[in-house]
Amino acid sequence: MKDALKVYGPLALLALASIWLALSLIDPAPPRKITFASGGSGGAYYSLAQQYKQALSESDVEVEVLETRGSVENLDLLMAGEADVAFIQGGLAEPENREKLRSLAGMFHEPFWVFMREDVGADDFGDLSDVRLAIGPDGSGTRALALDLQETWGGDWTDKSRRSESGLAAASALKAGDLDAAAFSASIDAPYIEELLQTDGISLLPFERAPALARRTAALDEVTLYRGILDLENDVPAQDVPLIASVAQLAVDEALHPAIQSLLLEASENIHSGNSAFAPAGTFPDKSLIDMPLSSEAERYWKNGPSFLRNYFSFQVANFLERAWVFLIPLITLLIPLVRVAPPIYRWRVRRKIYVWYKDLRELEARGREATTNDQRDEVLTELSKLQKEVGELDVPLSYTEEVYHLRSHIAFVRQLVQGLYSREAGIPAVKTA
Structure with a gap:
């Protein structure tokens, strides 16, 4: 809901402001x-x-x-x-x-x-x-x-x-x-x-x-x-x-x-x-x-x-539409592309909440690969645990849950990778984790 409000809220305010401006410019009411x-x-x-x-x-x-x-x-x-x-x-x-x-x-x-x-x-x-x-x-x-x-x-x-x-x-x-x-x-x-x-x-x-x-x-x-x-x-x-x-x-x-x-x-x-x-x-x-x-x-x-509108509407309604259409038609024409661009922006905002974690994940993977001591690897594993926890707390629409689980499986993959490097350094067979 917050993401929807952040995307559609400004558009709604823009539309209301445009309508107010159009109404202020049309001919005065009778x-x-x-x-x-x-x-x-x-x-x-x-x-x-x-x-x-x-x-x-x-x-x-x-x-x-x-x-x-x-x-x-x-x-x-x-x-x-x-x-x-x-x-x-x-x-x-x-x-x-x-x-x-x-x-x-x-x-x-x-x-x-x-x-x-x-x-x-x-x-x-x-x-x-x-x-x-x-x-x-x-x-x-x-x-x-x-x-x-x-x-x-x-x-x-x-x-x-x-x-x-x-x-x-x-x-x-x-x-x-x-x-x-x-x-x-x-x-x-x-x-x-x-x-x-x-x-x-x-x-x-x-x-x-x-x-x-x-x-x-x-x-x-x-x-x-x-x-x-x-x-x-x-x-x-x-x-x-x-x-x-x-x-x-x-x-x-x-x-x-x-x-x-x-x-x-x-x-x-x-x-x-x-x-x-x-x-x-x-x-x-x-x-x-x-x-x-x-x-x-x-x-x-x-x-x-x-007038054409007077044949179908009351005097007050017909008169308002006759005065307003000159401005409302271009206003609607302007708002159509704005409304059409809103869904892609909304999807981008939701997915950005998920994809932004991949930057941290890639950095942790690089640090894990470059680690030369067990303490360095332990530090990477600890941060991976925190990352997994924070990702688990992400609030996203139900339709985007699959992408959250993909991220969590990728975190688990990096954890497994670092643990494998840790075991190989110690001469212990790597333990596979889900």
């Missing part, structure tokens, strides 16, 4: 916690962020969901490094955002609804420039998109056409006659959207030039609210309505760990790939409907899918 900027607690962004939180928790990644006022605040949080990932409404990114932030893909349509009282008599969005139009508060994606569209239509838009009511409050004010029109960037599932679609005296403004608007901005898309999609029996809506829709994209800080990005992309396929009122199943996620650069990890993912 964070165990990320921050997700969503939206208001009653909105689609917040609800979807909760689904991502649940999906990532299965891979032991904690997601802190931040309640925000919407896309503009989400952009600010990402730029300030206070959020790692966020939903961003398409069409809002500025050049400075595109330098620092990256998109994983467009995830779902977010129609731009403009409801108006029928007595307004507008046929086009530009006709609302001097009516009481609510476009949401500062920091909301609805307001940002509405202001962009007002600029696109041109003309003079009065302050009353840029009122800040939003959501349920704007819908209630519209029904009460306190507003002439209200704009919303919201899911069709929002309760006030469905209610307004079925309210007498309130009509949905169509965007007849939606295809042209979609061509102007990468993250805007033309969609159609099909006749009867909300209520076939009552024919709601009563006709197809062309709309413009921003595409909500999942944006991340450029420095977010690629493994976390990949995990978000895996979750996005389960969350957003289903059928919706505005897109058939499989339309989303869509890497083309974005207005920020696609992250390099997203490019790899949409080209090749999840």
Whole structure:
């Protein structure tokens, strides 16, 4: 055991040191916690962020969901490094955002609804420039998109056409006659959207030039609210309505760990790939409907899918192996010859414990042959007895016992030789010994 430890111990220490060095050089592990900027607690962004939180928790990644006022605040949080990932409404990114932030893909349509009282008599969005139009508060994606569209239509838009009511409050004010029109960037599932679609005296403004608007901005898309999609029996809506829709994209800080990005992309396929009122199943996620650069990890993912190891291992194990293999393969290549040389070294160490005695044995044989007196021969025989005793106490593995007995028989042979010289000097026949 001592010999094995002396041989294999240093090799084990070398292997552990090499593994420690390799692990210290590999890319850092992904964070165990990320921050997700969503939206208001009653909105689609917040609800979807909760689904991502649940999906990532299965891979032991904690997601802190931040309640925000919407896309503009989400952009600010990402730029300030206070959020790692966020939903961003398409069409809002500025050049400075595109330098620092990256998109994983467009995830779902977010129609731009403009409801108006029928007595307004507008046929086009530009006709609302001097009516009481609510476009949401500062920091909301609805307001940002509405202001962009007002600029696109041109003309003079009065302050009353840029009122800040939003959501349920704007819908209630519209029904009460306190507003002439209200704009919303919201899911069709929002309760006030469905209610307004079925309210007498309130009509949905169509965007007849939606295809042209979609061509102007990468993250805007033309969609159609099909006749009867909300209520076939009552024919709601009563006709197809062309709309413009921003595409909500999942944006991340450029420095977010690629493994976390990949995990978000895996979750996005389960969350957003289903059928919706505005897109058939499989339309989303869509890497083309974005207005920020696609992250390099997203490019790899949409080209090749999840990594090979991710198909067979959990996220944490797969990620470790993906980070470590670059160093572990050459490390294993280095350790193979070291492991192979260990057994010969071990055998040499054990045999050396036996063979080292042959030097003493040859010296004693030479002294015995050269001895000219009985006292000199007695001294050699005494040392041979000590040698025989010490060899008998050798601790070697059982498989090497035969070589120990060979040594002991050779010691006995030298003893017999010296005794024969002793007897011949005295004129006495030599006594054979075993």
